[in-house]
Amino acid sequence: MKTLKILHLARDEKFIDQAIKAFEHAAPGASDLYVYSNKPLKLVKSRATIPSITSVLTGKISKHFSKYDLIIVHSLDQVWYKAILKLPKSIPVVWIGWGYDYYDIIYDSRTKTLLPLTSLELNITSNKAKLFKKIKNTLKKIVFPTNKSKVVERINFFSPVLPAEYIMVSTQFSGKKFPDYALWNYGNLEEDLVKDFTNAQANGSSILVGNSASAENNHLDSFFLLSNLGIDSREIISPLSYGDEQYRDLILKKGREQFGDRFEPLIDFMPIGDYVKILESCGFVIMNHIRQQAVGNIVIMLYLGAKIFLREECPTYNFFRDQGAVIFSIQELEKNPALIHEQLDNASMMINRHIVKNNWSKEVSDKKTRLLLKQVCNA
Structure with a gap:
């Protein structure tokens, strides 16, 4: 296999170092890492580039991606939506799912993942939280107007945490094209x-x-x-x-x-x-x-x-x-x-x-x- 140039897109999360190490084992020296953060990194210890917030949110950062043979997105975070859509079609994108980033496709309501006592308590105590969440979601739609379905359609491969989840997500997906299945997990x-x-x-x-x-x-x-x-x-x-x-x-x-x-x-x-x-x-x-x-x-x-x-x-x-x-x-x-x-x-x-x-x-x-x-x- 020729040496690839792989770009990883991530947040400052604890699993990212495990991923970089795994891909370095398979393709030494091939991986670069971009981490979106407005603070100094706390969890990611691997060598990483922290791009400007503006370049990420506008998608302009994608102009730096053309030199890569492969883009790997570690959880489908909204901050990367515009950059993914601006990528040349010739560059394959792999989405390594975490669960929270695709369960909105499986379940039309979060309450379906809650049991009675938890659901009741949250309904009683979270009126302020609901208002805050509503405001937050409204702001997100302004900052991230891109439809998630369009982004998923641009992705070539999807690796959920468990194999059975691929069917769960793909059968509920309302878009025109769904990524192919890929098997991968964090850590050993x-x-x-x-x-x-x-x-x-x-x-x-x-x-x-x-x-x-x-x-x-x-x-x-x-x-x-x-x-x-x-x-x-x-x-x-x-x-x-x-x-x-x-x-x-x-x-x-x-x-x-x-x-x-x-x-x-x-x-x-x-x-x-x-x-x-x-x-x-x-x-x-x-x-x-x-x-x-x-x-x-x-x-x-x-x-x-x-x-x-x-x-x-x-x-x-x-x-x-x-x-x-x-x-x-x-x-x-x-x-x-x-x-x-x-x-x-x-x-x-x-x-x-x-x-x-x-x-x-x-x-x-x-x-x-x-x-x-x-x-x-x-x-």
């Missing part, structure tokens, strides 16, 4: 997800709830469930280091009211090693999402041998069950509370670890990246 076990923890095991009694400060975690419904399962002496650990600040404050308040000192929120970003060290104490995981979310956390916890509970309607549940993983549903837990008191057996732990290795090992990750580049070149 050895270098990113469980680095220095390859022999670790999550054998504590703490319970991990959710992965972020977003309402789609349905924390309040999880808290209600747990409060009725006889877990009076066990810690509840909730990562809340990114997402919506107002929602985070709500969960901090509700978590402390319900569980007192046993509620342990993780508010600050921390190195992955420190994070995994905390996760070792969590032998049980509650991810109460209706939509796909928290796949990285789920992969780590499956590798560490925790007992995982997901909703039956969540695509992530079906993805792992179809591969033979030993996971459980929230609905099963509601019917059989004893499940939250019994650690996963060793045989099931080994099955789950084997499955995540088959999907997220460094060898598999490198192969996915090489195949993606080959797919684009052949096209």
